[in-house]
Amino acid sequence: MINRELGGHFEPDAFHHVSFWNEAASRIELHLESTCLQSVRVDALDTTLQFYQGERIHTENSYKYTVACLEDLLQRGGFVIEHIWTDPNRWFAVSLGVIT
Numbered sequence: 001m002i003n004r005e006l007g008g009h010f011e012p013d014a015f016h017h018v019s020f021w022n023e024a025a026s027r028i029e030l031h032l033e034s035t036c037l038q039s040v041r042v043d044a045l046d047t048t049l050q051f052y053q054g055e056r057i058h059t060e061n062s063y064k065y066t067v068a069c070l071e072d073l074l075q076r077g078g079f080v081i082e083h084i085w086t087d088p089n090r091w092f093a094v095s096l097g098v099i100t
Contacts, residue, residue, distance in 0.1 A: 002042065005044075006042050006044035006045065007041075007042065007044050008040065008041070008042045008043070009040055009041045009042070009043075010040050011038075011040075013035075014034060014035055014038055015032040015033060015034055015035060015057075016032070016033055017030065017031070017032060018031045018033045019031070025061075025063075026063060026064055026065065026069070027062060027063045027064060028061070028062040028064065029058065029060075029061055030058075030059050030060040030061070030062070031056040031057060031058050032057045032059055033054060033055070033057075034051035034052065034053055034054065034055045034056075035053065037051070037052055037053050038050075038051050067093065067095075070095060074097045078099055078100055079097040079099055079100060080098060080100050081096070082097065082098045083095065084096075
């Protein structure tokens with residue numbers, strides 16, 4: 001997106017994806033890690049970014065909630081859970097929350 005929208009010159013093959021579980025924050029963190037020392041020009045910012053080998057760009061957080069945590073979060077926002085669908089192992093769920 002930076003290449004397309006901001007005139008970036010990132011080489012996708014010069015990065016690889018790194019992800020890990022952050023238990024304290026209850027989330028999966030996703031990063032891009034530079035595979036080499038490199039400079040990347042971003043035309044719209046009129047700047048060049050320097051990356052060391054192993055340096056990471058934090059790109060995304062994917063939060064995970066227990067049903068109890070989700071119920072509490074939704075309740076504080078004025079919602080209640082109307083229905084929850086899960087996989088057979090109950091490892092993953094999709095829920096439908098409605099305004100109370």
